[in-house]
Amino acid sequence: MLLIFFSIILFGLSLAGDRYAHCPNLSGVYQSNHDSTLCYTFNRTLATFEEAEDHCKDMGGHLASVPDIFANVYLAGQIGTNNFWIGAYQVQPQSSQVWAWKWYDSVIKYSDWDKGQPEQNYQCASLDGATASWQSQPCSSKKPFVCQLPTVLDVCDSGWTYYPANYPGPSCYKLFNKNNTFFSDGETLCVQNGGHLTSMYYYSSSEMNFIRKLVVSPPQTLANTGVWTGYSYPNGYTDGTYSGGINWYNNQPSSNYPYGVYIPDGTTDYPSYAGYLLAVNSTTSFSRYLCKKPATSYPYIMKKLFKLEKSN
Structure with missing residues (x-):
């Protein structure tokens, strides 16, 4: 059923005219300069890891994942000398006694842990802006956080011309x-x-x-x-x-x-x-x-x- 739904949407898009990708029209959302498909919002309200993730979900995203060094450097440059929650957390797979770190939707392939990190007893990760390195933290600690949001694709019918108006909207x-x-x-x-x-x-x-x-x-x-x-x-x-x-x-x-x-x-x-x-x-x-x-x-x-x- 889901495949049929996507097929219908894809058919409609294949007939579309102008299209334009942009960040959601929300206050304080910035498009990444290393990946145009990603948008970030930097929230300085102090929250636990779970509270921060819930806030990001309410905005349509998640705590930020860091797929490569370019994203790591970009995020560290945005948060200055502060320490922000990112989306990495530690889980114990049912088939293993070894705890593993992951993002909300994938395993961690790139990492930049600080010296002596991560600590086994702490299950949530933060990014330190001063060193651009990661640290494991108690999930109950309250920190500012980075949300990652998907871009939105605006589409016009064939023969129509797109304009990204702020008012009343695209x-x-x-x-x-x-x-x-x-x-x-x-x-x-x-x-x-x-x-x-x-x-x-x-x-x-x-x-x-x-x-x-x-x-x-x-x-x-x-x-x-x-x-x-x-x-x-x-x-x-x-x-x-x-x-x-x-x-x-x-x-x-x-x-x-x-x-x-x-x-x-x-x-x-x-x-x-x-x-x-x-x-x-x-x-x-x-x-x-x-x-x-x-x-x-x-x-x-x-x-x-x-x-x-x-x-x-």
Whole structure:
């Protein structure tokens, strides 16, 4: 059953368009500079080993494992001279009298124990930032800790373009061309594609530049090359996002001119309006409309499966 589930997901990913891996959108999470598939959060709250692991699980991860010297040096450099819990702990296999150290999901292949370490009587491991070495500690000791989190893979449908917006979140965009499209027509078609006519967050210059390049007027002549957005007076954007700070051309929207049309660079219809939103009435039609919808997010395991599928 699980194999069927993964097969369905992989098939969907194989048809996908843009994709982008990033760390979870949580405060204090940093992407590793030695492995782009790993994210870390350094928590200075004192906790026992078990409490620290539970906290990491609540965030979707585990206490950090250290697979090689590069990860060891990176983590030690981040924690300074402090001593942090990492994810190594000691277990006694049922078939052996010898205790062994392991990570939550694998045996330990790389280690950097301090001189005289590990001590047999202590079952949990910490990383000392001053020496970049490991020490065995009583699991009941309270220490700061390092959580390791998987990256998230954002995926857009084929033909859609990805943008990693902070607000309202990673999104997918697609520009459609259809002559004589009214506002209600464009919104209906976007909803049928899983989104809405686009919102535009004017406080983000990078997002506005992205949209400006995406909708630049084509070299061929199109009548009414303005692009429908989701702005509708007095409610604002149809996707419910913040509509403040809009760069309107002259007149603000009103009950007589309730809809917002973005005028792209290169337009021959309204060359002086380029970069602005133009308030228009309900009888106005345009040839293009920009749809926007949230990107679909998958945990890192799906990213690994997608790589495997692509290599076969």
